[in-house]
Amino acid sequence: MLAALGALAGAAAVLGGHGLLPPRAAALIAVAAMNAAFIATALAWAGAPGAGAVAAGLVLAASGAAAGHPAGAIAYLALPAWLASLARGGRLVGLGLGARPPAPALLAGAALGVGLIAHLALTVSRTRGYGFALGPPSVVLSSLAYDVGVNVPCAECFLRGALFNRAQRRWSLHGAMALAVALGLARYLADPLLPHASEVLAGAVFYVALLGMGNCWLFWRWGSLVPGTLSGILLFEGYRLLVVS
Amino acid sequence: MRRAGVLALVVTTLAVAAALDTPAASAAASRLAWLVPVALGAVTLGTRPGALVALLAVSFRAPDILAGVERDGLTAVTFDAAGDAVVLLAAAVMTGSLAAAARLQRRRYEALGAVQRVLAIEAPLERTLRRVIACLDWRLGCAALTLTLRDGDAVATASAGCSALAASGNRDPVTREVLRSGRIVYLADAGGQPRPRRVLGAPLTAAGVTIGALVAERTGELSPPERETLVMLAAHVGLGLENARLAAMNRRAASELDTKIAAATHRLAEADRAKSAIVALASHELRTPLAALLGFSELLATLDFARDEVRRLAGIVRRETARLARLVDDVLDLSRIERGLPVPLGPRRVAVAAALEAAVEIFAGVDADGTGRRFAIECEAALPRVVADPDALDRIVKNLIANAVKYSPPGSPVGITARAVEGAVEVTVADAGRGIAPEARARVFEPYYRAPDVVRGVPGTGLGLAVVKALVEAHGGTITLDSAPGAGTRVTFRLPIAREASSAAPVD
DSSP: OHHHHHHHHHHHHHHHHTTSSOHHHHHHHHHHHHHHHHHHHHHHHTTOHHHHHHHHHHHHHHHHHHHHOGGGGGGGGHHHHHHHHHHHTTTTGGGTOSSOOOHHHHHHHHHHHHHHHHHHHHHHHHHTOEEEOOOOHHHHHHHHHHIIIIIHHHHIIIIIIIIIHHHHTTSOHHHHHHHHHHHHHHHHHTOTTSOOOHHHHHHHHHHHHHHHHHHHHHHHHHOOSHHHHHHHHHHHHHHHHEEEO | OHHHHHHHHHHHHHHHHHHHSSTTOOHHHHHHHHHHHHHHHHHHHOHHHHHHHHHHHHHHHHHHHHHHHHHHOSOHHHHHHHHHHHHHHHHHHHHHHHHHHHHHHHHHHHHHHHHHHHHTSOOOHHHHHHHHHHHHHHHHTOSEEEEEEEETTEEEEEEEEOOHHHHTTSOOHHHHHHHHHOSOEEESOOSSSSSOEEEEEEEEEETTEEEEEEEEEEESOOOHHHHHHHHHHHHHHHHHHHHHHHHHHHHHHHHHHHHHHHHHHHHHHHHHHHHHHHHHHHHHHHHHHHHHHHHHHHHHHHSOOOHHHHHHHHHHHHHHHHHHHHHHHHHHHHHHHHTTOOOOOOOEEEOHHHHHHHHHHHHHHHOTTSSOOOEEEEEOTTOOOEEEOHHHHHHHHHHHHHHHHHTSOTTOOEEEEEEEETTEEEEEEEEOSOOOOHHHHTTTTSTTOOOHHHHTTSOOOSOHHHHHHHHHHHTTOEEEEEEOTTSOEEEEEEEEBOOTTTOOOOBO
């Protein structure tokens, strides 16, 4: 399945490169294939390969639906719903989605996300004059659904729940953290939907690295994926609200 | 201390952030001022908090640095600003590492001291192990700690916390492996937990031999320096426990030796007292017949007596001479026995009934106490002969009858019975005397021993029963004594029956 998803992403990139597919559509397909591969791998490592196939299907279907119509983005929420049902059945304990996280863990996750977005806001306001503003509701809700439904859960499930969790059980915390953060940076830098302006890339490296380290620490400290997911959602949602003033 | 450090850190960070957030603040001032909270955080809280403060400092400066990079590109000024960030991070990591190493070293010495104090307390092994575990548990901050010590074939274990190894169903494979190989075992994850559970098993060694294992489990990190600390503690605990074990063994041995020496000294003193008493008594026992011999022989030599009177006096002389000879024989026999030499015997086939009758005849004829004491002999018909030295048998029987007479009231009967039992002839001499107390009964066959209640009232040497026992055993026989206070005494001995066909012993 991973090979098929890889082939899909590769084909989208090739077709997009040759102008046979609109660049936006090619990027969407490539990102959807990458997210599907992440969540499928994470669920397979957690001992639920069948669920991984279903989750990958959900991601691809939701991406298709969102590309077809802005309201289709609501389909992104199918994945977290599916993951929640699996977690309730105790099948995702290996990903850190077993027991309910304690309140301090959630607070720490929220503090990390809010802290990062506050810093991001301060920085960009002093460099480029960006500020916070609400865009059109359909765009905001679509982005929110994407981040809550696919972007953050897929990244956290794979980078923290699967990769970091496995690595920390074999190596030291720092080694595992370095691996997960490096792969997280690669994932976002390779994202074709991310603007390739130098200041945006520098900011992505800075904040994604901090977010990755913070989330690794949260997972290491509490053994739960929820605080990291919360911080990720807060950061990405803050980022979505940034507009040039 | 920690709270004060955190407070100082927060105050300093805010002060520096506020002071530097002005256009007047120079780059140099910014670089130097941020070092204060960074170093404070690293020293107070460790490497990670220190690095966090450094990141915070970098974050505060990031807007200016990034703006400069975007505006002017990578110039000397922007490089300088980026260098500040690197310096701050390096300062945090280095200061934090040094502070953490110092803290770890202090914890090491504190733990060592605490273990030393625990091991200095004298206590049973299990309790000592529990104390060591309790002492290390909170100092090491482990989720589970197990201390196992081999003591010969036995294995003593003490543990604290909830072991993931035990919970996973295994019987602590790390301890087993450490005990088997004597090497350090490290598991990055024991499994079965939401968070990784690091496990380190370190051998407890003494004189190069693995005597136990210290297994520590921690949820989260167990850094290499902490592992080194555990290994060092294990070595120290092993040595300490071995020393405590050896000290306890020495104390036990010394105590046992003291007890043995005290008992031996007591017995020696008792034997010395007994010998002194016996010497005094033997002197008295020897002097009595000698005085009689001297007096009657002088009468016979100096005066004229009628024929019957001469015969009577000669009889007295003969009896006292026999008594003297018996006493000397007893002393000589006992001397041989004590030196481990065999009693010289001339075995013959002897008819026991005749020997008993001859002995009783002497006592009845003498009637020493003049009370008309009755001697009742009951012998089975056709009693088989025994293999015995006739003189020795005579001494055995006479000694027992003499004892019965001596320790029973005047006029009370003395019963002598003989019967064949299981290849032997069993002879019992019973009296109706005062009996022997239980504590004295176990010792009546010891040489020179006399029961405390008769020492003053009845003359004797304490040799009779010892000689009788030695003579009976020299014949391959056995002797027993049955007595109770107020119920008389029965002494029973058995001598082996002579095999008519095979015995080469002559008939007496």
